[in-house]
Amino acid sequence: MVKIAIDAMGGDFGPEPIVKGCILALKKKQFIPILVGKKSEILPLLPKRYRDKISIVEADDVISMSDAATEAIKRKESSIYIAIELVKNGEADGVVSAGHSGATMTLATLRLGRLQGVLRPALATLMPTKLSRRSILLDAGANVDSKAEHIAQFAVMGGCYAEDLLKIQTPRIGILANGEEPSKGNDVTKEAFKLLIGYKGFKGNVEGGDIYNGSCDVITCDGFVGNLVLKASEGVASTITGLIKDYIRKSPIAITGALLMRKVFRLLRAQMDYAEIGGAPLIGIKGCxxxxxxxxxxxAIQNAIFQAINYVDTGVNEHIIERLEVLKNKEK
Amino acid sequence: MVKIAIDAMGGDFGPEPIVKGCILALKKKQFIPILVGKKSEILPLLPKRYRDKISIVEADDVISMSDAATEAIKRKESSIYIAIELVKNGEADGVVSAGHSGATMTLATLRLGRLQGVLRPALATLMPTKLSRRSILLDAGANVDSKAEHIAQFAVMGGCYAEDLLKIQTPRIGILANGEEPSKGNDVTKEAFKLLIGYKGFKGNVEGGDIYNGSCDVITCDGFVGNLVLKASEGVASTITGLIKDYIRKSPIAITGALLMRKVFRLLRAQMDYAEIGGAPLIGIKGCxxxxxxxxxxxAIQNAIFQAINYVDTGVNEHIIERLEVLKNKEK
Known part of the structure; x- marks a missing residue:
């Protein structure tokens, strides 16, 4: 059975939503959960009947959001450090953390190491699209100043994820650029374009608007660009919902209208909801x-755990190693 | 009186909306409009009482959206070429075009030339924010692979625009980056950060989500990044409205709700509507x-014309030359 180490301490709201999410997941799927954190805080949140199903590994320290990611490697008693060590030592197959994302990525990369052939692990985000399927955007922020080879590798890694976890037979892969024509892009993406020509599923450049129209399954980009696109997108969505709420509040007629539209807003929320996805996998490391x-x-924690279980179950890492070899041989 | 040359031919829907927009503008503001394009197509769209108020300059050729921007410089009979020549020869003070944007930017830069001290002209987009005021994002796509000096200059040029045209006394200026801390950013933005330290109104880095929350008046970035952020934002907005429409269509109750919320949706549309803004100025060229x-x-054409008139009236170009000198001296 898959063993998942869960950083119980790092989230903004302390261990409560994390412990609850772990229990939710356990009700629906079989796996072995290991909560890592302060026993004194976790245990009171754990109903008696779950105490023999969920083990707790003590961790005194917590990396807080205001700490520098570079600190993480020294803080060996922190919950995220210990959770990742469990994977390193084979006591867990994957790790889930709602804590400091920079710390999680740094530790996972440095302590678990990169898969054979991987130059840079990438953070992959599942994006909602107009269609019911989701697309993957990577790198969503693990690397700034990515080189062309990195961007080409992100495409390949994202493709494996789409095949194995999203069950898309031949994922359509695009490079995020300022126009569809091969002549578009910056120096780095133009070079990445050349590296990907002929790779299975590669469709060329896609524009910013294509992220959400479902025209591509895998969208590859530099992490600086990916971060900005994601944050701007969240900003637009929250501005629109904020404006709707403001306008509604000012009019009793609109309030009635909004009540009748409740179901619409609920569907919309579900489509956009972060919790439906759970989390972003760091792809390219040994482990999960x-x-x-x-x-x-x-x-969200429940779904992040499900993601980790699927990631481990599908053996996507082996697939990534093979496909990076294909990309490498193509280049020759 | 300000003379505005208007490319009547380049838009997706031919000369009709452009001629109509010109008439709309003329009803509200005093200026001298010069329509450039095929007389045989423009004249029938012009009511008799406007024929002595609007002059037409004949242009046989039209750069179409599928042409390469580099073609534009050879197509000397095209409407956009001739419209820009009118500015170059002093027969017009500014030009408005809904045609091939690459062609317009290339011609305006090459034929009119850059203002003294300007390394690269930048396309500036006015962004809606949660607050009633707008922010400016530049470069929105005129330059890919911008250098740090370019990004610093965009900030200064955008600041002048915000002061003179948006009437913001000391515009808050931010660099678009993957985090607020000075340590965040890619190699280029970190370098631009150093160049802007101490410049009046400079606030440091801003994140993608800050574009729409009104926390900054001027947001500077590379044109590749700016293009992606804008296109992704439009994609999110259109996906949300598309989903709302789809869901409403499936439920009679929701249709009633939507009717009661009509005013809300109208306000929302006005806030997001491209036509309210009119167009994006190419800042840094001699002229407008x-x-x-x-x-x-x-x-949209009417508002683009108003923008051109204001641009010329405020003398923002002189201001830009002065301020770039301030930035340059600061660096020494």
Whole structure:
């Protein structure tokens, strides 16, 4: 059975939503959960009937959001450090953390190491699209100043994820650029374009608007660019919902309208909801690490755990090693 | 009186919305409009009482959206070429075009030339924010692979625009980056950060989500990044409205709700509407060029014309030359 180490301490709301999320997951799927953190805080949150199903590994220290990611490597008693060590030592197959994402990525990369052939692990985000399927955008922020070879590798790694976890037979792969024509892009993406020509599923450049229209399954980009695109997108969504709420509040007629539209807004929320996805996998490391949002609720943690289980179950890492070999041989 | 040359041909819907927009503008503001394009197509769209108020300059050729921007410099009979020559020869003070934006930017830069001290002209987009004021993002796509000096200059040029045209006394200036801390950013933005330290109004880094929360008045970035952020934002907005429409269509109750919320949706549309802004100025050239959306309706053209008039009236170009000198001396 898959063993998942869960950083119980790092989230913005302390261990409660994380412990609850772990219990939720356990009700629906069989796996071995290991909560890592302060026993004195976790135990009171754990109903008696779960105490023999969920083990707790003590960790005194917590990396807080205000700490520098570079600190993480020295803080060997922190919950995220110990959770990742469990994977390193084979006591767990994957790790889920809603804590400091920079710390999680740094530790996972340095302590677990990169898969054979991987130059840079990438953070992959599942994006909602107009269609019911999701697309993957990577790198979503693990690397700034990515080189062309990195961006080409992100594409390949994302493709393996799409095949194995999203069950898309031949994922359509695109490079995020300022226009569809091969002549578009910056120096780095133009070079990445050349490296990907002929790779299975590669469709060329895609534009910013294509992220959400479902025209591509895998979208590869530099982490600086990926971070900005994601944050701007969240900003637009929250501005729109904020404006709707403001306008509604000012009009009793609109309030009635909004009540009648409740179901519409609920569907919309479900489509956009971070909790439905759970977290972003750091792809390219030996093992499995799912980076969850600091504000994760129990449902988000549950889904992040499911993601980790699937990641381990599908053996996507072996697939990545093979495909990077294909990319490398293509280049020759 | 300010003379504005208007490319009547380049838009996606032919000369009709452009001629109509010109008439709309003329009803509200005093200026001298010069429509550039095929007389045989423009004249029938012009009511008799406007024929002595609007002059037409014949242009046989039109750069279409599928042409390469580099073609533009050879197509000397095209409407956009001739419109820009009018500015170059002093027969017009500014140009408005809803045609091929690459062609407009290339021609405006090459034929009109850069203002003294300007390394690269930048396309500036006015962004809606949660607050009633707008922010400026530049470069929105004129330059890929911008250097640090370019990004610093964009900030200064955007600041002048915010002061003179948006009437913001000391515009808050931010660099778009993957985190607020000075340590965040890619190699280029970190270097730009150093160049801007101490410049009036400079606030440091801002994140993607800050574009829409009104925390900054001027947001500077590389044109590749700016293009992606804008296109992704438009994608999110259109996906949300598309999903709302889809869900509403499936439920009679929701349709009633939507009717009661009509005013809310109208306000939202006005806030997001491209036509309210009109176009994006190319800042840093000798003269004035407003790049409008290919799909511009008459209102968008009217507002683009108003933007051009204001740009010329405020003398922002002189201001830019002075301020770039301040930035340069600061660096010494």
């Amino acid at each position: 690490a799912i980076v969850s949002h600091g504000k994760s609720n129990p449902k | 060029a407003i790049v409008s959306h290919g799909k511009s309706n008459p209102k």
